[in-house]
Amino acid sequence: MNKSNIKALYFDLDHTLWDFEKNSALAFKALFKHYDIELKLDAFLEVYVPNNVAYWRLYREGKIDKEKLRYERLKTVFDQMNYKASDSLIFNMSDAYIQTLPQYNTLFPGAISILQVLKPHYALHMITNGFKDVQHLKMKNSGLLPYFETVTDSSSVGKKKPDPEIFNHALKVGGVNPSEAVMIGDNLEADVEGALKVGMHAVHFKPLRQINPTHYKEIEQLVELTFLL
Numbered sequence: 001m002n003k004s005n006i007k008a009l010y011f012d013l014d015h016t017l018w019d020f021e022k023n024s025a026l027a028f029k030a031l032f033k034h035y036d037i038e039l040k041l042d043a044f045l046e047v048y049v050p051n052n053v054a055y056w057r058l059y060r061e062g063k064i065d066k067e068k069l070r071y072e073r074l075k076t077v078f079d080q081m082n083y084k085a086s087d088s089l090i091f092n093m094s095d096a097y098i099q100t101l102p103q104y105n106t107l108f109p110g111a112i113s114i115l116q117v118l119k120p121h122y123a124l125h126m127i128t129n130g131f132k133d134v135q136h137l138k139m140k141n142s143g144l145l146p147y148f149e150t151v152t153d154s155s156s157v158g159k160k161k162p163d164p165e166i167f168n169h170a171l172k173v174g175g176v177n178p179s180e181a182v183m184i185g186d187n188l189e190a191d192v193e194g195a196l197k198v199g200m201h202a203v204h205f206k207p208l209r210q211i212n213p214t215h216y217k218e219i220e221q222l223v224e225l226t227f228l229l
Contacts, residue, residue: 001182001201001217003229008123008176010195011148012161012185014130016205017111017222018138021049023104031096039083048077060129060160060190070094102137107144108207110222115147117226126151127170127183129160129190150174161187162194171198184225192216203228 014020028048029041037044055073058064064072074094078085085093118124124147128135132153139145152170154160161167171178178199185191185205192202203225204218219225 001228005180006122006182006201006229007180008125008174008182009118009229010125010127010170010174010181010183010200012183012187012191012205013126013128013135013138013144015186015207016184016191017107017115017144018142019106019108022106023101024052026104026106027097027100030100031093034096035089035093037083039081044077044081047080048073051076051080056129060162062160066131066155070098098131098134102134102141105138105142107142108222112143112147114222114225115144118229119147122229123174123176124148125170125174127161127166127185128152129154132156161185161190162197164194164198167195167198167200171200182229188216 011017025041025045028045031037032039032041032044052073055064055069055076059066059069071090071094074090075085078090115124126139126148128151130138130153132155135151135153136145139148139151150170150173152166152173154166157166157169159165167183171181174181179201182201182203183191183195184203186207188204192204195202202216204216205222206218206220217228219228
């Protein structure tokens with residue numbers, strides 16, 4: 001990657017700038033209290049997190065729609081934990097979760113400061129597979145929104161990362177060629193490999209210090225971007 005040729009940086013939102021797991025846990029804590037859910041939150045999250053990842057993968061692959069994603073991820077967890085939850089409770093809790101989640105705004109360490117450093121030198125953009133209304137609120141409430149020139153979401157484009165169409169759309173809107181842009185994200189398949197396939201550069205953000213090394217450019221902290229760019 002020739003640094004002098006780079007004009008634009010494209011970020012993922014969840015798990016990259018916005019700390020999804022922490023904010024999700026806080027949202028569920030509030031919902032458990034509101035709906036009087038008689039489960040240990042830690043035990044619930046231990047089952048929920050991998051199920052949520054699995055259902056998001058199905059959604060990303062176009063095998064389920066967002067309504068099924070929102071319902072089934074809760075239904076599956078309650079079933080696996082042998083907790084009796086009515087369809088009404090699941091639907092209500094699912095809707096409440098979507099409304100509650102953007103109220104919590106924990107970002108990864110250094111998120112705002114790195115954007116402040118990068119913005120004078122690069123055009124900053126966002127590409128997200130999340131739901132448009134929810135993602136906008138997350139960015140607005142967390143203070144991220146002013147740093148980004150464009151936000152490309154999968155619901156507006158009709159394609160999800162790693163589909164080339166969403167990357168090409170984001171590049172067109174941003175007015176840059178693929179070779180002039182870098183994608184930064186946590187998902188190896190959706191963010192990194194998806195970007196590389198359309199000719200962009202990519203950086204894999206691995207905040208959990210996973211031990212499975214790859215041959216891609218990797219960072220464990222956002223501040224490390226200053227050394228790559």
